[in-house]
Amino acid sequence: MSGRYPDEVDVVIVGSGPAGATYARILSEEAPALTIAMFEVGPTVSQPPGAHVKNIADPGERSRAQTLSEGPHAQESTDRVGGIVKTSQRRARPGTFLLESGYQVEGEDGLPVAAMSSNVGGMAAHWTGACPRPNASERIALLDADGSLDRLLDEGERLLGVTVDAFDSSPYAELVRERLAAAEDAGRVASTHIQRMPLAVHRRGDGNLVWSGSDVVFGDITRSNARFTLWDESRVARVLIEDGRAAGVVVTDRRSGENSEVRARFVVVAADALRTPQLLWASGIRPDALGRYLNDQAQIVFAVRIRDLEPSGEADAPGATGLSEYSGVTWVPFTDAMPFHGQVMQLDASPVALAEDDPAAPGSIVGLGLFCPKDLQSSDRVEFSDVETDGYGMPAMTVHYRLTPRDREVIARGKEEIVRLGKAVGEPLDERPFMMPLGASLHYQGTTRLGASDDGDSVCSPQCEVWGVPGLFVAGNGVIPTATACNPTLTGVALAVNGARAIAAKSAES
């Protein structure tokens, strides 16, 4: 042992969000002889490790868990409400922290609210859990031809504990869906009709909702795997490359400041779509496509009061997890004809505070959100400095990001479509919808994209192994090569299943 870490393992996983947890789970299931060390720069904030903070019943404890996740300058505190406020425009959601600098270059659109989470479980300890499948042009043709994408998505749903019935008791959900369906279903095939949102949530025996985090992805099989260890407050500073292949990592113990080398046959970097390319850069692994094709889903929001509503006595008041359940979560699937991913949800389930709910008719206000796919550009990228460092001492980031004329057209159409959909459900609270500042979706993708060959336009293979660096795998939404509008975590997890199986197969060969 060097410090608190082992000298050598078979597999190192960097990052404990759902992508990293997927590697731990699949390897625990399919290659149980492998020793695995997972390193997470942030602290453990929930139990079991990686659990969603919304499952913490005590509001003070929940708030503390959120604060501890908010990056290198996170302060232990129980008295704050909401996220960090930098300016009236730049707010971070609870449990996340904003990129401090480099988020917007003069003359460009930038990603003013680009954000991250640093905690065991990553952003999925704070997420909304929407897990739609990609559709039409969102899908990855390379993995679609033989049906493997759907099989991987099935696995992703299993690992994330995705259900569609958690909100079936919501009294207004059916009404919202019926009205949206009347306005939208004509011309759609059944699989893209208005429907219940697949969510990473289940209902416990006592009726309470349990939101899936990395704890669900790990599952008991990973937690009881004696060859798996998760080390929190451990920053991976560098991936070691020897003879052209991955050979381990350099880890800094954030408690002692001590640096250690941990050798490994396989290294998986699952450190989110901004910090995965950062770690590769810091390690001198700098393929042309690294950090490029960065894309975020512009997010348009609108609120309406449900029309002609019979007040319902059935719904519960906000429960221990701070969520009332009047209108459930409805999905407007992406199609090539209607190229937006729509999410329609009870106001207080929405990650965006749109308005105060109506105390006279609680649950009568629903928030609509449309996510837009980006017009992918190689010039949209995150760059890293060889000189400046961020709050963790890693290469500082600069985001180059521009909306193209086509992006502006899509956004303008999205604003029309959301008003049409909103008016089908009820009376708008405002005349116009608004677009969230860029970066608000928290769905950054493309920065370590997969591709068919090492042609300079991708970073890794369809199995997520970095071109030209055997044994080094990348994981998370950065691997997704298409312009998705749907929430990407399910797809990111599905791709991680593919990578984990490649490691299981290769380790059996060697």
Ligand code: FAD
């Ligand atoms: P993350 O979950 O971000 O985990 C990466 C981890 O790597 C972090 O814990 C980080 O601390 C760690 N790390 C980074 N660098 C290092 C390093 N050098 N050394 C060690 N560790 C490191 N997605 C959806 O699909 N549906 C939703 O409904 C949805 N809603 C969301 C709502 C909110 C409020 C938030 C915050 C996010 C939401 N998301 C949603 C996004 C979703 O949470 C992410 O897509 C998902 O967590 C990405 O998983 P990941 O494992 O790739 O990265």
